[in-house]
Amino acid sequence: QVSLKESGPVLVKTTETLTLTCTVSGFSLSNTRMGVSWIRQPPGKALEWLAHIFSNDEKFYSTSLKNRLTISKDTSKSQVVLTMTNMDPVDTATYYCARKGYHINWYEDYWGQGTLVTVSS
């Protein structure tokens, strides 16, 4: 069955670069009409989409964060990696990766459990 799992540091310091890895199973990153998204949620706040990458390697980034984000994938390892530079305490959040599927329109149909990243000064 489909599953996604986020991994990475639980604590980063201000100005450091965060690297998160999403390891997927049950589907291939080369499947057409499929992709992987990164979405975050600060404690007690709403969901915020960050980036997604598709099977053809097309990438999209949040307008407000695009200068700090890079998304990439390694199909052979079934992994999608997100890097975020110049971390700040306001970036403290649970970071989710999710599969992006398509039927009539795009949606996130399977989600990882999320990983809480705390940024400290």
Next chain:
Amino acid sequence: DIQMTQSPSSLSASVGDRVTITCRASQSISTYLNWYQQKPGKAPNLLIYAASSLQSGVPSRFSGSGSGTDFTLTISSLQPEDFATYYCQQSFSMLETFGQGTNVEIK
């Protein structure tokens, strides 16, 4: 970017109540609108896609409607397991955006 505005931000309801949550887009998004449910400490769960299509495995008491800029999520008879936060999301633009969420609490 397309802004999504949900109302209300929170509501109190009783088991068995009919509950309606609205979502408004800052521009027309046709029916490129999804709804998610999130329980505390858990990842969101897709309920409705393309404004009115029920995701597999989701109870039929959930329904969605709307097109253009105005959308609704309706729970026909609220169950104890439905107390959660609900988010709308537009996928008309590849720069997708979420609403701020609606917290459904027990009255």
